[in-house]
Every structure is written in C-alpha cells, then in structure tokens.
Amino acid sequence: MRQTLVMGNWKLNGSKAMVSELIGALKAPAAAHPTVSVAICPPVLFLDQAQQLLADSAIALGAQDADLHSSGAFTGENSAVMYQEFGVRYVLVGHSERRTLHQEDDATVAAKFAAIQAANLVPVLCIGETLAQFEANETQAVVERQLAAVIESNGINALAKAVIAYEPVWAIGTGKTATPEIAQTVHSQIRQFLAKQDADIAAKVQILYGGSVNGASAAGLFAMADIDGALVGGAALKADEFAAIISAGA
Numbered sequence: 001m002r003q004t005l006v007m008g009n010w011k012l013n014g015s016k017a018m019v020s021e022l023i024g025a026l027k028a029p030a031a032a033h034p035t036v037s038v039a040i041c042p043p044v045l046f047l048d049q050a051q052q053l054l055a056d057s058a059i060a061l062g063a064q065d066a067d068l069h070s071s072g073a074f075t076g077e078n079s080a081v082m083y084q085e086f087g088v089r090y091v092l093v094g095h096s097e098r099r100t101l102h103q104e105d106d107a108t109v110a111a112k113f114a115a116i117q118a119a120n121l122v123p124v125l126c127i128g129e130t131l132a133q134f135e136a137n138e139t140q141a142v143v144e145r146q147l148a149a150v151i152e153s154n155g156i157n158a159l160a161k162a163v164i165a166y167e168p169v170w171a172i173g174t175g176k177t178a179t180p181e182i183a184q185t186v187h188s189q190i191r192q193f194l195a196k197q198d199a200d201i202a203a204k205v206q207i208l209y210g211g212s213v214n215g216a217s218a219a220g221l222f223a224m225a226d227i228d229g230a231l232v233g234g235a236a237l238k239a240d241e242f243a244a245i246i247s248a249g250a
C-alpha cells in the first residue's frame with residue numbers, strides 16, 4: 001500500500017513572517033492526519049527557519065531544485081549536500097518552470113536526479129506535457145521520454161528511492177485541474193511503463209499529481225487507484241486550503 005504524500009511547492013514566495021505563520025498553522029492539521037505524509041518546499045533562504053519551526057513536527061522539508069554539483073565555482077547555486085544540514089528530505093527536480101524558464105533539458109534533469117540521490121535525499125521527478133503536446137495526443141510519449149532519460153542514465157533501481165510528480169504544464173497555475181480520469185490515465189501509463197522494467201518498483205513508487213490542486217479537487221484525485229498524493233503550488237500558500245488537501249488524503 002502506497003502512502004499518500006501531500007507536498008507544497010512554495011515556489012518564489014515567502015517571508016520570515018509568512019514562513020512562521022504558515023508552518024504554525026499547518027502543524028495541527030498534519031498531526032491530525034498521521035496516515036498522510038506532508039512535506040513543504042520553501043525557498044532555500046527559509047530552510048533554516050523552517051527546520052527549526054518543524055523540530056517537533058512530522059512535516060518533512062523539501063527543496064525546489066539542486067545544482068548537479070556538490071560544491072565549486074557555480075555562482076548562485078545550492079547543492080543537495082548542503083541541504084543535508086537543514087534536515088531536507090525531498091528535492092524537486094525537472095519542474096516544468098525549471099525546464100522552461102531555466103532551459104533544463106532531460107540530460108540535466110537526469111544529472112541533478114543523480115546528485116540528489118548521491119546526497120541520500122529523495123528526488124521528486126516532475127514530468128508532464130505542454131498544452132500543445134496534450135492537444136496533439138503526445139502526453140504518453142512525452143512523459144515516457146522524460147522518464148526514460150532518467151532511467152537510461154541512473155538505472156531503473158534509482159526509481160526505488162524517488163517520487164514521481166505528474167504535472168501537466170497546462171494545469172499549472174491556470175486553475176484548470178486535469179480531471180481525475182485524465183490524471184489517472186497518465187498515472188497508470190507511467191506505472192505500466194516502469195513495470196516493463198521492474199514490476200515491484202512500479203507498484204511501490206509514489207506518483208503525485210500536480211496542477212491547480214485545491215481543497216475541493218483533492219479528494220476526487222486521491223480516489224484514483226494510481227494517484228498517491230499531490231504536489232501543490234498556489235493552494236500550498238493558504239493554510240486552510242493545504243489543510244483541506246491533507247485531510248482529503250486521509
């Protein structure tokens with residue numbers, strides 16, 4: 001049985017006051033639903049503060065990206081090895097905003113995935129198609145290509161210690177959630193693709209859905225057989241909405 005994982009991606013949002021207020025408001029709903037794993041990914045500047053605020057909580061910490069190097073002359077970057085000192089468990093990799101706005105290709109995503117695992121952290125591999133690809137019926141081909149790039153360089157066993165997040169680009173920040181049926185179809189295709197290489201890993205890997213998830217849409221998504229949780233953007237910045245998503249996963 002796969003555990004439901006509800007993860008908040010705060011993106012480029014936050015302030016010291018907001019981190020303290022939001023974490024303060026999320027501790028009780030997370031503690032009230034111990035069967036649901038909860039994680040938040042604040043901007044790296046707030047990891048230290050978040051780690052301290054979460055000391056007495058089961059809410060896990062995540063980061064939104066990591067450089068493919070552990071240290072060196074890479075101005076502006078942060079590494080997975082550094083995250084170890086802040087109690088970080090998860091690191092997003094290949095988010096569509098990184099792929100599009102920072103020109104990260106499949107090879108870069110695969111190398112970052114390896115760097116995250118080398119630091120004993122859990123990569124959350126984000127995959128998903130654009131609106132044009134969705135309309136051209138290319139969704140399955142796109143997500144399989146994105147998965148294959150990681151498997152070819154890291155091996156199928158690497159997926160045993162990773163999380164996958166299916167995030168259709170057309171659903172991110174648009175208010176257009178994929179229907180539970182559309183999302184389930186893709187999640188099932190992802191699991192079947194992995195099963196061709198390793199049935200056990202395919203059955204165990206958590207596959208999250210992301211794209212305009214909110215308190216109202218979460219339960220319908222979580223009811224689907226292959227949807228194991230959510231990667232939440234905008235609604236993760238509102239304590240009551242995020243709490244509603246956590247409770248929908250229980």
Ligand code: 13P
Pocket residue numbers: 009095167171172173174175210211212213231232233234235
């Ligand atoms: P929204 O929930 O704001 O659509 O963002 C989804 C996302 O990109 C999470 O990584």
